[in-house]
Amino acid sequence: MHVLVTGATGFVGGRLVPALVERGHDVRVLVRDPSRYDAPEGVEVASGDLLEPGSFEAALEGVDAAYYLVHSMQAGGGYAERDRRAAHNFAAAASEAGVERVVYLGGLGDDRDELSEHLESRREVERILADGEYALTTLRAAIIIGDGSTSFELVRQLAKRLPVMVTPKWVRTPCQPIAIDDVIAYLVGVLDVPETAGGTYEIGGPEVLAYEDIVRTVAEHVSGRAPYIVPVPVLTPRLSSYWLGFVTDVPTSVAHPLVLGLKNAVVVTDHRIDDLLDVEKTPFETAVARALGEVPSEPTPVEVA
Numbered sequence: 001m002h003v004l005v006t007g008a009t010g011f012v013g014g015r016l017v018p019a020l021v022e023r024g025h026d027v028r029v030l031v032r033d034p035s036r037y038d039a040p041e042g043v044e045v046a047s048g049d050l051l052e053p054g055s056f057e058a059a060l061e062g063v064d065a066a067y068y069l070v071h072s073m074q075a076g077g078g079y080a081e082r083d084r085r086a087a088h089n090f091a092a093a094a095s096e097a098g099v100e101r102v103v104y105l106g107g108l109g110d111d112r113d114e115l116s117e118h119l120e121s122r123r124e125v126e127r128i129l130a131d132g133e134y135a136l137t138t139l140r141a142a143i144i145i146g147d148g149s150t151s152f153e154l155v156r157q158l159a160k161r162l163p164v165m166v167t168p169k170w171v172r173t174p175c176q177p178i179a180i181d182d183v184i185a186y187l188v189g190v191l192d193v194p195e196t197a198g199g200t201y202e203i204g205g206p207e208v209l210a211y212e213d214i215v216r217t218v219a220e221h222v223s224g225r226a227p228y229i230v231p232v233p234v235l236t237p238r239l240s241s242y243w244l245g246f247v248t249d250v251p252t253s254v255a256h257p258l259v260l261g262l263k264n265a266v267v268v269t270d271h272r273i274d275d276l277l278d279v280e281k282t283p284f285e286t287a288v289a290r291a292l293g294e295v296p297s298e299p300t301p302v303e304v305a
């Protein structure tokens with residue numbers, strides 16, 4: 001299958017491209033600056049910017065399926081508007097080019113809850129992409145555990161630097177983290193299952209944990225001790241995000257929307273994907289060890305169910 005990957009320079013895209021090549025797909029990537037992208041052997045590189053109509057449409061020619069992994073939060077404030085425009089531009093161009101399938105990686109979160117700005121932005125992109133004239137497959141995930149994940153790096157630095165943490169009460173919100181190897185297994189696997197075309201699926205690891213449990217586990221790996229965590233109701237996520245700017249290297253513009261999302265439970269409630277793909281889910285402890293380089297990463301076994 002001829003596949004286009006957008007967001008190929010990112011945390012997920014950088015791992016997805018070689019996995020698709022290994023599966024035997026003809027892969028093309030869309031990047032803004034080809035000179036800064038080290039393409040795996042056999043991967044075709046196209047240049048363009050989804051925020052600039054007319055610059056990227058040629059990359060969609062002859063494509064059977066495309067992965068939409070674009071997210072502009074790292075660029076700072078106004079990310080929701082940029083993501084909205086990019087999604088509209090891509091949906092129109094992919095529809096015009098006759099792309100048959102699009103695969104999107106979004107975020108978990110119950111629509112009945114008041115989603116944070118970050119999660120609502122991911123959901124808005126999903127709705128925009130769903131209006132295209134192709135079959136959209138959406139995978140929704142919570143925090144992804146892996147080296148290079150902004151969310152995981154935030155946790156790692158907190159766990160390493162702070163023996164005591166005063167946190168918002170949302171630190172006890174349930175979360176279902178997933179290993180990056182498992183995310184890649186799902187992303188690659190859905191192309192082999194025609195039944196996933198047009199569907200929305202939730203993916204997660206084998207354990208549901210509170211955020212404080214995630215921090216404690218990571219801390220035990222990086223420092224050999226668990227921090228003392230004190231949840232208090234008066235410390236708002238907004239104040240916490242500014243505080244994180246002082247104790248971590250993660251920019252406040254990135255930490256702020258991530259921390260605001262802590263109030264939303266992000267747990268898999270729909271397990272239909274397990275009836276279609278048999279993914280051997282990585283235990284959380286193993287995922288953390290791989291992310292920290294304690295053990296080598298391994299492709300997650302996946303079979304069509």
